[in-house]
Amino acid sequence: MKNLKITALLAVLAFSPFYANVFPVTPASIVKKVAEAAKWKSETIDVGKIPQGKPKLIRFEFTNTSSQPIMIDKVAPSCGCTTADYTKTKILPGKTGFVEASYNAAAEGAFSKSITVTMSDNQNPKVLSFKGTVVK
Template sequence: MKNLKITAIFAVLAFSPFYANVFPVTPVVIVKTDKAGITWKSESIDVGNIPQGKPKLIRFEFTNTSSKPIVIENVAPSCGCTTADYTKTPILPGKKGFVEASYNAAASGAFMKTVNVTTSDSKTPKTLSFKGTVVS
């Protein structure tokens, strides 16, 4: 019986955090934040009322705030009623570029459209939006 108590005490001590050098540790979360390489003048534009039957050109401008040239790799409008154009040459640090969306205002009523822009700076597309109302 005495041997059983001594064995039990040694087992408890062997598995205790103090003797096993295992201490509770608060996890440290490391978050890496990258400075955005592009600063948009506006990411959302309200064009207000526009006349039906006349395409509307919406221009999104940006500045390259990184230390390296940035290339616009893809511009994808959300629907077939919108076409897009953009700066095709590399945008040097400190220089400006643009993305233009031309909306075909064929149907009257309120609208909201988006354009997704992928650049060499980030593979995650940036969503730009514009809204307004087509009046007849």
């Protein structure tokens, strides 16, 4: 019985350093690297006053700050009055990409709209917003 306890203790001690290297100690650093893959020039744009009946094009630009190519997987405008276009090819490290929103300025008055962007490197979507006032 004593030999069994000693063998079990030696087995636990022998495998302890192995398991210590398997689990990451600081998962926050991994999250930080993923979150910084796309550096946006601006996440909110105020377009000011725009004329009624003329669509307004709003452009959001970003730079790939990671060491891997990234791609925009999905772009979803918040309403039917906004359409979106975006870079559809891989964005190499250090290169720039874009998301464009075209807002149909049909109704007079203040507006605030958003576009949700999902990238290949990160499944947490980025919400970009723009606002302004439609005038006659």
